[in-house]
Amino acid sequence: MITIERTFNAYLDEMHIITILLPFSYQQGRSSGFSLLSDVEEEFPVVILQNNPIEGAVKYTCRIDHDVEFGKQYWIVDEHGGKTDLQIGAVIRTSDFDEKFYYDGPLGISYSTEKTYFRLWAPTAAKVKLKLKGALEEDAELFPMERGERGVWSCGVSGDLDRFLYSFLVCINLEWKEAVDPYAVSSAMNGEYGAVVNLDNTKIKKPELPPLLQLTDAIIYETHIRDFTIHSGSGAQKKGLYMGAGETNTVGIDGKPTCLSYVKQLGVTHIEFLPVHDFEGVNEKSPKEDYNWGYNPLHFNVPEGSYSSDPLDPYSRIRELKALIQAVHSQGLRVIMDVVYNHVYIREHSSFEKIVPGYFFRHDQYGMPSNGTGVGNDIASERLMARKFIVDSVSYWMKEYQIDGFRFDLMGILDIETMNEVRRITESIDPAVIIIGEGWDLNTPIPEDRKASIRNQEKLPGIGQFNDWFRDSIKGSTFNLYDKGYALGNEHYYDAAKQVLAGSIGLEKKEKGIFLSPAQSVNYVESHDNHTLWDKILVCSENADLITQQKKHRLATVMVLLSQGIPFLHSGQEFFRTKGGNGNSYRAPDSINQLDWERKSRYFNNVEYIKGIISIRRSIPLFRLADAELIRNSMRFMDIKKPLIGYVLTSSDQNAECSHAAVIINPSAAEEEILLPDGDWDLIADEHTAGNSTIRKISTRLTMLPLSSYVLVCRK
Template sequence: MKLKSVVLSGLVLFAVSCTSEKKVYKSFDEYPVPSAPINEMEYTPSKTSFTLWAPTADQVELMLFDSGDEGSAYQSVTLEPKDDGLWSASVDQDLKGKFYAFNVKIKDKWLGETPGLMAKAVGLNGKRAAIIDMRETNPKGWELDKRPPLMKDADIVLYEMHFRDFSMDTTSGIKNRGKFLALTEKGTKNTAGDATGIDHLKELGITHVHLLPSFDFASIDETQLNKNKYNWGYDPQNYNVPEGSYSTNPKEPATRIIEFKKMVQSLHKEGIRVVMDVVYNHTSNAHDSNFELTAPGYFYRHRPDGKLANGSGCGNETASERGMMRKFMIESVVYWATEYHIDGFRFDLMGIHDIETMNEIRAALDKVDPTIYIYGEGWAAEAPRLAKDKLAMKENILKMPRIAAFSDELRDGLRGPFNDNAKGGFMTGVPGKEMSVKFGLVGAIQHPQILNDSVNYSKHPWALQPTQMISYVSCHDDMCLVDRIKSSVPNATPAAIANIDKLAVTAVLTSQGVPFIFAGEEVMRDKKMVHNSFESPDEVNAINWNNKTLYKDVFNYYKGMIALRKAHPAFRMGDAEMVRKHMEFLPVAGSNLIVFRLKDNANGDSWRDIYVALNGDWTARKFTVEAGKYTVVCKNGVVNRYGLGTMYGGEVYVPGQSALIFYK
C-alpha cells in the first residue's frame, strides 16, 4: 500500500460529556462500547432513525440535504444523548432519496460534517451519507446467490486484481472498462479473438479474485472521472460502501451498490469467489476523518509527545485494541460478508492490528461461513505503538489459527531482495537462496529438512498449517514479475524472461501454501519498469490483452499448472503433519537446483510418487532418482497433466531456467 497523507498533531481530548450529566474519561479504555450492532441510519417509509456514537460530545446535530454534494441543509435535527455514548433522533417523514451528515460539538467547537462511522450509502465523493432502502439494491436473483463450493483452504488459487488494470485497455474488448460491471460481461475478446474479462478468469482456473480496495476511498474525485486519475485505493474514506469511481453513476447512491452486487453475483455464477482488500490500519488522513470527527483521538494511536503514531507510513495508525475500533472492524467485515456476499478478506498491513481483534474477526466470520478466507500482510511500514507480542505480525501467526500471511521469504528467495530491484534471486541464477525457497515450498511450517538459520528473514517456522502462508512472487506493490526480471537481468531475451516467469510460477503453484498470482503475470504483463505505480496512469498500469495471444505459451503454462495443482491433492495437502510425512527434498550437487518428492500416494493422490525439480541455473543440471518408468507432465516450459511422454530413472537432466515434473 502506498499513498501520501496529512498528519494530525495535537492534544488528545478526554474530558467530555456523553449524557445530560458531564462525565470525565480518564483514559480511552473507559469509553463505553455499545453491545448492540452499530446502525446509524434505519429507514422506513414512515420514519428514519439516526444514531451516532460520540461519547465525548456536548451536542450532536443531524443535517438533512436534498443533494449528495451541493447546497446547504434544508433541516437540522438535534440528537438526544442515550446510554453507551450514543446519540439518537427520529424524523417522522419519508426521507428516501435525501442525504445527511452529522456534526459533533465538543467544548464549544463544532468538529465539522461527517457521514458517520458506518455510512452504508453515500453521495458523490462520500461527504454525505444517503438515505436509501437497501432492499432495493439487490439485483435480480440476489437471494439465490451462493458462494461457490470450497472444500478446504488448500484448494484456493488467488488472483489479485485492480479494476482499472484488468479492464481499462481497449484490447480487453470490455464495454464497462474500469468499472465493477466489467466483471459481469461475458464473451469479451482481445483483437485476436482470445478470451478476456471474466471468461479469461474462468479459463485460467483460479478460484478467488482478490480485488484491490473497493470501498469508498478519498484520492479519486468522482466528478472528474474523465481525467484518467488513478489510485490503488489504500486511502480509506467510507469503509462500508463501494467506491463511486468504479460505478457507472457515482452521483446516484444506489448505483455503486447494485453494480458491486452484480459483479459478485456474476463471479459466483462462474464458480469464482471474491476477496476484498480491506485497509482498517489507517485512514486517508486523520484531521478530518470520520473517526476524528466523532471521537477525537480515540481511533488512533499516538506517540508519547501526543503526535500520531505512523505504523502505516501514511501519517496515522488505527488502534484496533480499543473496544469501539475492534467492534467497528468486526461489524464491517461481517457486513460485507452478509450484505455483499464477500468470500474473503485481505488485511492491508495486518501487523498494525492486534492479535485479539484478528481472532475475534475470524470467530465472527465463522458464524457467517467458516469457508471465508482471511489473510494479510504480516508486517507494518514502521513499528506500531503497541507491544510486538500483541501485534498480528507474521511471527505471531502461530497465535492466530486459520489466518494467513504473505511469505516474503519465498518471494524474495525467488526474485531477490525487496530493497534492491537490480539484485536477483533463485529464479535468476543467484546462489544461496535455496533454503528460503524451500521454506516457502513447505508452507512456512516446521519441517525436518528446513534449516531455518539459512532462511532469509525468518529463523523459525511461523505457520501452524501450510494454508496460513500465501505463496507469491509478485503483487501490486513493487515491480511486477516481468519488470523485476528485466531489472535484475538487463540482457535477458524475451524468451529468457518467459522461461523465468514460468519457473517462478511453478514454485508458487507447487508450494504447499496458498498460491497467489498478480493479474497479468500469466500474459507477461509489465508496468514500464515503474516500481510504485499507485498514481501512474493507465498507460503504465493497464494490462495489454493482446499479450495473451503473443505469449500464449505462458498463459497455457499458468493454466496447465493450475489444472495440475487442482487435479492432484499431493500439491495441496493442507495439513502440516501430512507435509512433513510426504514431502521430501532430494540431495543435489551445487546450488540453484531444488528437487522434492511427494511420496507414498501423498494425501491419497492417484500418482504414487511425484517429483518436482526447479532449476534456477542458466545451464542444465542433473540429479538422480531410482530406476523405474516415469510419466513427464512438465518440461521445457510446457505442462500437461495427462502426460508429455515417459522417461526412466537414473540420471535426470533439467534444462536451465525451467522446471521438470514427473511421477511414477
C-alpha cells in the first residue's frame, strides 16, 4: 500500500455530484472554478452549486454532466492549477450505484484440475491482481485480472491449483490493498489467505431425517463446539474439536451417555452450534490458549480452523465439520448454525471494506460508520450486493454442508427484505428449514419499518424471534440480576406469564400479543448470553435452600417446554448449568464455559424429569399447535387461585389419542388444592416424575405441592 499526499480532496458522492474540500491552508480555501480531467486528458466542466465553510476547510458541492466511468482515473483541477485525484466517495451508497452494478452471477472460485477461475466484485477498483502461491511456497505470483460487466473482475489460471493459497490486490483511490476473497470457502491458518480446494472431494451423503411437519415441532438445544466436549469427564477423545462433538457412544464417569449420544436420548430435535464460520479471537496455531464464542466473523463461508485437527490443512476444517454434521444427522437430529451477518470483527480490516470501501457498511447522516451492533460497524444488508452475499452464503451452507437451519445473531440490524429472501431461498432448498433470530430493535440508520425486529414480526412470516417477553416474564429481567420472574415467585408477572404460555399471540385479544403465529416465538429463559438461570437464582434467591432453588429452576424450564411456540434450551440447563456467576463469558476460560458432564451425573433426577417433559411435548400435539387460531380455539385458563396458573388444551381431532391436556403451575411456597374440570384425568407429570406413562388417575381434586408443575391428560 502506498501513502497519498493530497493538497485538497475531491469525492464522487453521487453519480453527477462531486464534493471538493479545500483546506484554509491552501489558497485560503478559495477557488472560483474547477474542471474534471480524465486519464486521457479530456476536460469536462464542473458547476459549483454551493460552498460552505466547515471545520478547517471550504466545502464545494459541484455538479458534472459527464458520466464518470468507474474503474478509470479522473482528476479535479482548481483555478490555481492545483490537481487532485477524484476519489470514490458516498456514491457507492446510492441506489443509482446499486442498480448500475448489481451482479447476479457466481463469485469466488470455480475449480477444475485443468483450470481455476477467480471472480471478484470490485466496481470501484481501477486495477485488480490475483496473488497466488503454493501452500508451501514463500514466493507468490501475480496475475492481472480483467474488468467485466457490472464491476466483476476475473481471470483463469491453468493447471491444478488444489491447495494453492490466494488473495486479491485491489487499487482504489490510488491505494493498493490486499484482501482475502469474501467468497473463499477455505483458508490458510488464521485466515491470512483464501485456499483453493476441490469440494467434490469432501462430499458426504445426507441421511434421511425424521419429518419436521411444522416449526413448532422443533426443540432446540444450543451449545458451543468446544464447550460440548472439552470437560475431562466428557468421554470424548477429540476434546474441543469438530471430531469430538461428532463422537457417539461416549460415556461419563457414571458410565452413562454424554455429548451427542446424550443429546439424542434427551429428545430434542435440533442442535444449534454457536458460530463455526472463521472468526477472530483464537489463534489457530495454539487454539487451546484462547477462548471465544465466535461472534468476531472473519470469513463467512470458511469453517473455523481452531476446531479442526489440523488448521494448516485447508481440507481438515471442511471434512471434519461435514463429518460432525453427518454424525448429528445420523442420530436423527438437525443442525442449526449460528450466523453473524450483522457485523465484521474490524471494519477497516475486513475484505468487504478493502475491496469496495464504504459500500457494505451503514453510515450515519454525517458519513460516520454506524454502530447499532455495539462493535463498531453494521452490515448494510439493504444494499443489493450485501443482500446477495448473505443469501448466497446461507445457500452455500445448506447445499454444501447440509445445514438444516440458521440462528441470526442481532437479526434486528438486518432488513426485512433480506430476511424474507433468506427465508424464501432456504425454504426452496429444504421446506423443513428453520430460521430464527434476535429481533432486538437496535439503533442503526435504516427506517424502523424496515428492520427485521420483533416489532415488525408481521412482515416476517415463518421467521422465529427470540422472545424476550417470555424470558423476562418467567425468570425476571436479564439485565437486573435481582429481578424475579413468575417462576421465581413474582406475582407481578402473573398476567404476562399467561400470555407467553399461549405463544405470545394475544389469547383473548390479538393486540395483547406480539406475534401472529406461535412459530414466531422462540421461548427461552437461558442462552449462551448473560447469566445462566442457575446463577441468577443463586443471586436473587440466595436465602432459599438448595432444593427450593432447584425447584424454581425446574419450574422455569418446564414452562419453556410446555408453552406454545418453539422451545429453546441452553446446553446443561437441564442439570443446572453454572458459569460461576460470569454473566458474559465470551472469552472466559474453559473452566467457566465447559459443559460439566459430572453435573449431569450429579443431577440425574432433574435430567430425567426434563427428558420426560420433552417426551410429553413431542407425543402430544396439543403442546405444539401450529397457528394462533388453533391456540385460541383449544386453550382455556382455569379459574384457580392466583398466582397458580392452570390451563386446558382441547383437541379438535376426533381421532386424537389425547382429547384434553391440562397443565397446572404453582410458583408459590404454599400447598394448594385444585378442582379439576370434569373428565377422567391421567396424571403424567407431578413434582417427582414426568413422562407419558400414567402416574395415577385423578377425578376431581388435585393437591399441588409448592413450586411444582403437573400435567394431566384425558385419553380415549
